Amino acid sequence: MRVASSLILSLQATLTLASSYDSNFFNPGKARRQNVNAKAYAVQEPPLTTDWTYKLGTNPWPEYPRPQLERAKWQNLNGLWTYQNAASLDALNSPPFNQTLANEVLIPSCLESAISGIQANYSIYSWFQTSFNIPSSWSNQSVLLNFGAVDYEATVFINGQKAGFNRGGYSAFTIDATGLVFVHDPTDSGDYVIPIGKQTLNPSHIFYRPCSGIWQSVWIESAPTNHITQLDVAADMNGEVNVTIHSSSGTPGPVEIIFYDSGSKRSPNILASQTGTSDVSFQFTVPSPKLWSPDSPSLYNFTVVMGSDEVSSYTGFRTISKGKVDGIVRPLLNGEFIFQFGTLDQGYWPDGVYTPPNREAMVYDLEALKKLGFNMLRKHIKVENALFYQACDQMGLLLIQDMPALRPIQSRTLSNCTSETILPDTDQQAEFTRQLEVLVNQHKNYPSIGTWVIYNEGWGQVIQGYPEFGLTDIVRSLDPTRLVDSTTGWHDHGAGDYSDNHHYANPQCGSPFYSIDSSPYDPTRIGFQGEFGGIGQNVSIEHLWNVQTAINTINQTYEIDTSIEAWNYRAHRLLDDLRDQTELFACSGGVWTQTTDVEGEVNGLLTYDRRVLRPDVAQWQADIKALYDAAAGSHNASMAIS
Known part of the structure; x- marks a missing residue:
C-alpha cells in the first residue's frame, strides 16, 4: 500500500513533508539530499564559533529524543530539509506543494543560527519541506509524527487536509500522521504578548537573538491505534510510586508497569511490577530503593505495557x-x-x-x-x-x-504620548x-x-x-x-x-x-x-x-x-x-x-x-x-x- 502525504510547517516558518509506505527505513547515518535545485546546505560563519561549529555534519541529534517515553520502532527525521521564507499568514491559503523550496536547512536548528545554514533575520513566516519512507511493517498502525519544539505556532496539514495545530514555542507535540505544517513566530513584534524568554527581534545586552523554526528534534514512530500518550510517574523516598498512564482513546484498560534493578533494562532483574488501569491513578511500592540526590543520582528503568503498545522510561526515588x-x-x-x-x-x-x-x-x-x-x-x-x-x-x-x-x-x-x-x-x-x-x-x-x-x-x-x-x-x-x-x-x-x-x-x-x-x-x-x-x-x-x-x-x-x-x-x-x-x-x-x-x-x-x-x-x-x-x-x- 502506498499512501502519499505532505506536511507543511509554518512558524513564520513552514515545513512540507512527503511520506509513503515503503519497506525501507530512513538511514540516520546518511544525509538526505532534499532537492538538487535548492541552494546547498553549508554552515554559515557566525559572529563567534565553538569547538563544535564545523564538526556536526548533516545528521544532528541522532539520539532518541524522548527518553521518558521511548518506543522501539522509530525514525529520526533530523537532517537536511528545505526552507524558504513566507510573506505572511496568508501563505497558509496556498501551501507550496510540488514546488522547489529555495534553500537546504539543517533540522533541528534556529533559522537565525549559523548551524541552520540560513542565519536569517526576522524569520516570522517560513516553509520547511522533507520526505521520508515509512516501513511497510508499520501498516495497520498509527504513525505518530513528533516535534520536540517549534517556535511559535505550527499548523499541520496531511494530504491537503488540516491535521493539527500547536501553539507554544517550548512544548512538544504529536500529530497522528496516518502532515504539512505552517509556523508563525512573531517573537516581540507588533502587539504580540507571548512567552518568549529572552528572545527579541532587537537584541541588546540581556536580551538576545531570537529563535524561529523547528529547533528541537523531529521523529516518527509506530504505535497501535490505542497507544500510550503520557506517563505520570512520581516515586518518593519511601519507595511509593504513584502512576497514571494516559491512553490515546481515554478509555480505561489494563496496563502493567515493570521496574528493573538500577542500571538494568530488562528481566531477569525485575525489582517490582504492578498491574493497573490506564487513565486512572494507581499506586504500589518498590522495596528499599536507592534514593536520588546530587551526590548519588540513582535512577531506575521501567517499562509500561498497554495492549500491544510498550514503552520504556526511567525515574528516580526522591522527595522534595x-x-x-x-x-x-x-x-x-x-x-x-x-x-x-x-x-x-x-x-x-x-x-x-x-x-x-x-x-x-x-x-x-x-x-x-x-x-x-x-x-x-x-x-x-x-x-x-x-x-x-x-x-x-x-x-x-x-x-x-x-x-x-x-x-x-x-x-x-500611546496616542496621548504617555508610555x-x-x-x-x-x-x-x-x-x-x-x-x-x-x-x-x-x-x-x-x-x-x-x-x-x-x-x-x-x-x-x-x-x-x-x-x-x-x-x-x-x-x-x-x-x-x-x-x-x-x-x-x-x-x-x-x-x-x-x-x-x-x-x-x-x-x-x-x-x-x-x-x-x-x-x-x-x-x-x-x-x-x-x-x-x-x-x-x-x-x-x-x-x-x-x-x-x-x-x-x-x-x-x-x-x-x-x-x-x-x-x-x-x-x-x-x-x-x-x-x-x-x-x-x-x-x-x-x-x-x-x-x-x-x-x-x-x-x-x-x-x-x-x-x-x-x-x-x-x-x-x-x-x-x-x-x-x-x-x-x-x-x-x-x-x-x-
Whole structure:
C-alpha cells in the first residue's frame, strides 16, 4: 500500500513533508539530499564559533529524543530539509506543494543560527519541506509524527487536509500522521504578548537573538491505534510510586508497569511490577530503593505495557519538600536540608542560538558546573530538549525550572504620548496559564526538577489582582511533589514557597537587610538568593560575540573586572558574603549569574564560545564547599533573625 502525504510547517516558518509506505527505513547515518535545485546546505560563519561549529555534519541529534517515553520502532527525521521564507499568514491559503523550496536547512536548528545554514533575520513566516519512507511493517498502525519544539505556532496539514495545530514555542507535540505544517513566530513584534524568554527581534545586552523554526528534534514512530500518550510517574523516598498512564482513546484498560534493578533494562532483574488501569491513578511500592540526590543520582528503568503498545522510561526515588530546621524554613531533599547552589543557565549558543550543537556540547556545560561543585542550576526562562533533563537526572544536578517570560520589560507609547508597560490582556494571560500547565505536565517526571518558577522579576506579571496566587495553586494541583517559586526577584506579595531576593553585586539572602527593588525576607518561607554575582571580565575579540551593537553594551555589566585574577578575587568576596549569610541568618541557597557569557554579556563562568573557563577551580571548589559546610552547621549560628 502506498499512501502519499505532505506536511507543511509554518512558524513564520513552514515545513512540507512527503511520506509513503515503503519497506525501507530512513538511514540516520546518511544525509538526505532534499532537492538538487535548492541552494546547498553549508554552515554559515557566525559572529563567534565553538569547538563544535564545523564538526556536526548533516545528521544532528541522532539520539532518541524522548527518553521518558521511548518506543522501539522509530525514525529520526533530523537532517537536511528545505526552507524558504513566507510573506505572511496568508501563505497558509496556498501551501507550496510540488514546488522547489529555495534553500537546504539543517533540522533541528534556529533559522537565525549559523548551524541552520540560513542565519536569517526576522524569520516570522517560513516553509520547511522533507520526505521520508515509512516501513511497510508499520501498516495497520498509527504513525505518530513528533516535534520536540517549534517556535511559535505550527499548523499541520496531511494530504491537503488540516491535521493539527500547536501553539507554544517550548512544548512538544504529536500529530497522528496516518502532515504539512505552517509556523508563525512573531517573537516581540507588533502587539504580540507571548512567552518568549529572552528572545527579541532587537537584541541588546540581556536580551538576545531570537529563535524561529523547528529547533528541537523531529521523529516518527509506530504505535497501535490505542497507544500510550503520557506517563505520570512520581516515586518518593519511601519507595511509593504513584502512576497514571494516559491512553490515546481515554478509555480505561489494563496496563502493567515493570521496574528493573538500577542500571538494568530488562528481566531477569525485575525489582517490582504492578498491574493497573490506564487513565486512572494507581499506586504500589518498590522495596528499599536507592534514593536520588546530587551526590548519588540513582535512577531506575521501567517499562509500561498497554495492549500491544510498550514503552520504556526511567525515574528516580526522591522527595522534595520544605520544613522547619532549627526554627528556619528550609528546602528539604529526602527529608534533609540541602543548600542549593547553582548558576543562572541561559542555554544560548553562538552557533546554534537556542539549539546546542550536539549532546556533547550541551553536556560540556553541565560537567563544568559539576566539577566546580555546583549541585543545582536554574534553567532561566527557557525550556530545553528532553535529553538535557535526562543529563541532569543522570549527573545529579537539581533544577529550578522557569516558565518562559512574557514580553519582558517593554513599553509602548500611546496616542496621548504617555508610555505604558506592555502586559498581557485577558486572553494573553489565559494563554500564558495554559502554556504554564503544559510546561509542568510535560516535565514533571524528571527527578532533577525540584522547583517551578512562575514569574521572573515581574516580566509580564500583572500586578493588579496578584495572579501569581492562582497560578501557584494551579501548579501545585498539577504537581504537588515540588516547590514553587512564584515570583523570583520583584513584586513578591507572599505567594509560593520562596522569599526570593535578587541583588547585584552582593547577596541579601534570608537576611535582615534588603534593597528597595526587592522585598524583605519573609521567615514563613524559604530565604533564597535567586540571582547575584553578575560580575564581568572582558576578553579579547576572538572570544566575544563579534556584533558591534552587543560589544557596545558590555559596559552595562554590573561590574567589570580588568583581569581574571581580579574577577576571581571579587567572586571569592561575594561567595564569602553568601557563606556569612548562610551561617548567621536564614539563607538556603543561591543562583550565581551565570554559566556562560551571552552575546553582549561577559559575566559567565565560561566565555560564550566555551573556550575560556574564568574560575580558579581550586578556589571555587573550596568556596562552594564552604557554603555547604556553613549550611550544615547553620544551627550553631550565634545570630538569630529578628
